[in-house]
Amino acid sequence: PPAFDLLLSDLPDLTLDTPDAAHVLGNFIARAIADDCLAPKYIEKERAKQGTEDLAIKALSRAESLLSMKHGLVRLDNVWGAGGGLRPVKSLVRKMTLLLEEYLSARDITEATRCLVELEVPHFHHELVYEAVVIVLERMNPDIQEAMCRLLHSLSDSVIITVDQMTNGFLRIFDAMPDISLDVPAAYVVLEQFVNRCRQAGFLPEEVARKMPSRGRKRFVSEGDGGRVKESFYVGPYV
Secondary structure (H helix, E strand, O other): OHHHHHHHHOHHHHHHHOOOHHHHHHHHHHHHHHOOOOOOOHHHHHHHHHOOOHHHHHHHHHHHHHHHOOOHHHHHOOOOOOOHHHOOHHHHHHHHHHHHHHHHHHOOHHHHHHHHHHHOOHHHHHHHHHHHHHHHHHHOOHHHHHHHHHHHHHHHHOOOOOHHHHHHHHHHHHHHHHHHHHHOOOHHHHHHHHHHHHHHHOOOOHHHHOOOOOOOOEEEOOHHHOOOEEEOOOOOOOO
């Protein structure tokens, strides 16, 4: 795009007033590629055009570095320095989902932990728990269950995620099960498997596990009710 080409060619002048202009432009290019505003091939194409132009090459190398690093998409969301509770909720949810997806790809607990800490939102860690369990329910894969259990166990042991945040994340899942099960009919079965796995791992409190809902089903009540058939249903933990 002409605008980016112009910025690259103007870097010698831009650096007179903004010494780190190449670094900033590199951030801008990387973010534009991550947001699908620029084609991924832009860096390679421009590097060939720029030849030995040091500042332009520096900017392009910065962009390439950001895009290729582990958990790059998560870090690019923070490339302009906005942090912590200043971020909108939707942005934080997206970051946590990306973090979990990249963790499942690399299975690197250390990197996932570092990225979570860098978000600087300990009060919102229940969202990571919630999104992790949603992925487990939707994928219905024992390997993913085990991987998510290991991650949550590690985050709990290191007190990155507190007991309260872990509890809130699971209780939110319990509340959402009627809706989740509409899209994932086997969700209650998978939830029971995962909750038992987490309980046996030792980081999910027993009192939380006991609140796990089960799919509503018809039951016969006591003789005092006249033998009528009633619907059994889950009442949320906040009631």
